[in-house]
Amino acid sequence: MLQFRRVLGRSKVAPAIVILVLLTFWLLYGNEETIYGLSGSTYSHGAHRRPPTTLPEPETKEKLLREKQNQFNQEAKALEAAPGAGSIYGGTLSNLVYQDPGKLGSYASSTRPEASVNFITFTTQKPYVFNPYPYENDEWTSQHAQFVPCDGPAGRQPEDIRVFRGRPSNLPGPGFGSYDALGVTDGLCFEREARLGQYGFAPVTNEEGEQIDWESVSWGELQHQCRERNKARFRAKNPLNGYTLLGNGDPHEETVSDHARLELAASQPDIHKRDVHYQDASENGEARTALLLRSYTGKVYSDNDKQIIRSLITELSLRTGGEYEVFLFLHVKDDNTDIWASEEAYRHVVETQIPKEFWNITALWNTEKVKRTYPKLTPKALLVHNGQLSPVQIFMQEHREFDYVWNWEMDSRVIGHHYDILTKLGEFGRKQPRKGLWERNERFYIPSYHGDYDTEFRETVEQIYAGDTIWGAPGVPVVRAVGPKPPVSKPEKDKYEWGVGEEADLITLSPMFNPVNSNWILRNQVWGYRSRDMAWGDLPRRASVITQMRLSRKLVDIMHVENLRGNHLASEMVAPTVALIHGLKAVYAPMPVFFDLPWEGAQLAKWFNGGPKGDSGSFGSAMGWGQEARFQGSTWYFRAIPPQRLYNNWMGYEDTGIGGPKWEEENGRTCLPAMILHPIKEVKPTEAGYSSDSKLPYS
Secondary structure (H helix, E strand, O other), rough: OOHHHHHOOOOHHHHHHHHHHHHHHHHHHHOHHHHOOOOOOOOOOOOOOOOOOOOHHHHHHHHHHHHHHHHHHHHHHHHOOOOOOOOOOOOEEOOOOOOOOOOHHHHHEEEEOOOOOOOOOOOOOOOEEOOOOOOOOOOHHHHHHHHHHHHHOOOOOOOOOOEEEEEOOOOOOOEEHHHHHOOOOOOOOEEEEHHHHHOOOOOOEEOOEEOOOOOOOOHHHHHHHHHHHOOOOOOOOOOHHHHHHOOOOOOOOOOHHHHHHHHHHHOOOOOOOOOOOOOOOOOOOOEEEEEEEEEEEEOOOOOHHHHHHHHHHHHHHHHOOOOOOEEEEOOOOOOEEEEEOHHHHHHHHHHHHHHHHHHHHEEEOOOOHHHHHHHHHHHHHHHHOOOOOHHHHHHHHOOOOOOOOEEEEEOEEEEEOOHHHHHHHHHHHHHHHOHHHHHOOOOOOOOHHHOOHHHHHHHHHHHHOOOOOOOOOOOOOOOOOOOOOOOOOOOOOOOOOOOOOOOEEEEEEOOEEOOOOOOOOOOOOOOOOOOOEEEEOOOOOOOOOOOOEEEHHHHHHHHHHHHHHOOOEEEEEEEEEHHHHHHOOEEEEOOOOOOOOOOOOOHHHHOOOOOOOOOOOOOOOOOOOHHHHHHHHHOOOOOOOHHHHHHHOOOOEEEOEEOOOHHHHHHHHHEEEOEEEEOOOOOOOOOOOOOOOOOOOOO
């Protein structure tokens, strides 16, 4: 050792040794082949299934990707003139196709004719009141404590929205996803005034017949009163995070210091944190869900933004008796402002950034708070771009009353009923068997190509992998998995029974793809998760682009502990990956996604599930850098064009030759079935000739 120090002390030798050490580390832990997963895998259960172990040279890869994109552009260009191009636009109340009420299933009983149609002056179509709630159902009432109705901003119980039966005759089926698979109907359509009228799109009056002053409404107080009325339905005692407490199932070492850091984080001033005491509920009360609506300082809230927030609160919280609670989750961008210094500092931000009616549903966070809570994370991992879910984890440590949390994008829009859609997504996750689940998760479900979800699609995936499926946690050296172990040794012994009836710990709206080899820009954003037994970058991982997702408290608690240890991944990877390596139940719910061009199922499979086994990851992935433009013609992706255009038309605004007052006089108002659109940016009346479209090539 003394001789070694002497050698290091020589000025010319020391730099060379340092370089040699760094080079050796890079070769062992950080080289391109290891990052792309070409090194030998030591893990079981198929988590490291790889494409062929020979990747093209960088120049060849770039050439191949350009060729792929050019070919896609050529096919897209040819489809512009094909029958059905642009048919997702222009569906109105004047061209509805009706379904037999018998085919509406439970939706037939959830819709009743509107008694008073005086306010419906824009169509001769018959409106229906839509009530998807179960609280008058005998089966529900026999299994739950009493549901107590709540008051809305008008001083009375909120009204249900109005819908119309039928779907636009020109609207094609979804390219991805399925109404049938989710149990949602496409036989009801939603029009703007019938959908948003009671939330301020139309004049709203109180019990005295006076028009509501929205600035005088306190949505936080309404939610609090509603929850109190229904407190007998929920738990009396909120659970701690057992994974951070010594002797309570902590899957990691350092339990004492982890707990100390948790206590330190919890001691930070936070006026929004409040204790919730339920006196009469059983320990096994109904689950509660927080919906965190992501916002940021500097945002200007449009009338449409306000109407959407009111609808979320009313449909998810007030009409459910507190089953949900909606928060405006505000990112304070200026880290130099100490919002935790005093109640006055905190309140100043709220009152200068948020419309008054939403002041007391607002929860603040900033990067400084994340840094204080997770001191082992690197500065890059702390950035919101890489750590969008970190403040969600902190929120869930402070609000133990919630069993689930929705990370909800401000620039998404539900055309449909919020409670209906979220309930169906949860039910879909609950009924999914674990066998073959990760393999089904990693591809877009294309009904015209895959067939029925629960039969043909499931069987096809099973045949492709022939038993080489992820079966429980994959056995990662740096992780002690906390998820349940499979009931049988091999998936072949299971008859699609394990996991059925188990709540999903993660529900995403896009596939959970393997980012290794995908050229997705954040594929290597992995911090920690290393040891002598596992090279850096060799962590089995999954990603789901657009982080609008539902997470269980169990998953969030484990993510919290991983961050305390300094382990982290990019925002889109962290929840799917933690669920994977800990053996939790994660489900991609195949939400209907439409395209503006008439792609055939085989074409969609080629361009979006182009992996070696029909998966959405690997080389040439549509999520890869330079390939994402394939999503431009879809209704769900951050680079998509149809969402804004469809929503503009739906709101009555002209866009690309469709919509606007004159067009609606001739064609009727836009009416659409349930769907979720993203992104929706500025929602305001458009000028004549406005276009949110772009020209091919998609780039």
